[in-house]
Amino acid sequence: NAGVTQTPKFQVLKTGQSMTLQCAQDMNHNSMYWYRQDPGMGLRLIYYSASEGTTDKGEVPNGYNVSRLNKREFSLRLESAAPSQTSVYFCASSEDRTGQFFGPGTRLTVL
Amino acid sequence: RKEVEQDPGPFNVPEGATVAFNCTYSNSASQSFFWYRQDCRKEPKLLMSVYSSGNEDGRFTAQLNRASQYISLLIRDSKLSDSATYLCVSSGGGADGLTFGKGTHLIIQP
Numbered sequence: 545n546a547g548v549t550q551t552p553k554f555q556v557l558k559t560g561q562s563m564t565l566q567c568a569q570d571m572n573h574n575s576m577y578w579y580r581q582d583p584g585m586g587l588r589l590i591y592y593s594a595s596e597g598t599t600d601k602g603e604v605p606n607g608y609n610v611s612r613l614n615k616r617e618f619s620l621r622l623e624s625a626a627p628s629q630t631s632v633y634f635c636a637s638s639e640d641r642t643g644q645f646f647g648p649g650t651r652l653t654v655l
Numbered sequence: 656r657k658e659v660e661q662d663p664g665p666f667n668v669p670e671g672a673t674v675a676f677n678c679t680y681s682n683s684a685s686q687s688f689f690w691y692r693q694d695c696r697k698e699p700k701l702l703m704s705v706y707s708s709g710n711e712d713g714r715f716t717a718q719l720n721r722a723s724q725y726i727s728l729l730i731r732d733s734k735l736s737d738s739a740t741y742l743c744v745s746s747g748g749g750a751d752g753l754t755f756g757k758g759t760h761l762i763i764q765p
Contacts, residue, residue, distance in 0.1 A: 586757035587699070634698055643689045644753060646698035
């Protein structure tokens with residue numbers, strides 16, 4: 545079992561560029577999540593998907609879109625990147641009230 | 656706003672000592688609680704769930720006090736490898752993710 549995988553591991557963008565962060569899990573979990581982690585701010589929820597075909601906004605959704613492609617995959621898209629979106633992005637998955645399992649993260653820098 | 660508060664530390668502790676830290680949560684409707692461990696530049700990893708009756712996993716003991724809305728983590732016989740940031744987490748039980756504290760930084764010194 546690979547658990548939760550994320551690609552890419554690192555990315556540098558220029559302001560205004562777009563990109564999609566990919567996430568996949570092989571644990572057959574229903575729920576998937578995208579977080580960002582910034583120094584001094586802790587982990588903040590961007591979007592989540594309670595099940596295949598559904599997505600909902602979290603605490604900080606502005607500037608992002610998501611797609612739950614199937615049960616395994618949940619992608620995060622930045623349509624027009626801004627320097628404020630420089631962060632580490634983590635994808636996670638879980639089943640019901642169990643804890644969440646995180647991917648290794650994507651370190652994104654927007655210049 | 657749902658919040659989880661932790662002392663950021665750092666806690667500098669000699670190897671072999673016992674260390675404990677608490678966190679408080681504001682959402683009285685929270686149903687599930689967890690401790691996560693995060694190493695530098697790595698993802699958070701689930702350390703243990705926290706049950707109302709308290710639970711132990713090897714050298715780690717977690718306790719929940721619902722009346723005072725706090726959670727504690729006790730680490731006995733600390734090892735150098737315990738050095739990390741420990742994140743306190745609560746969940747309202749819904750599918751909207753977890754509420755994370757900002758973490759307590761623990762440094763075990765030889």
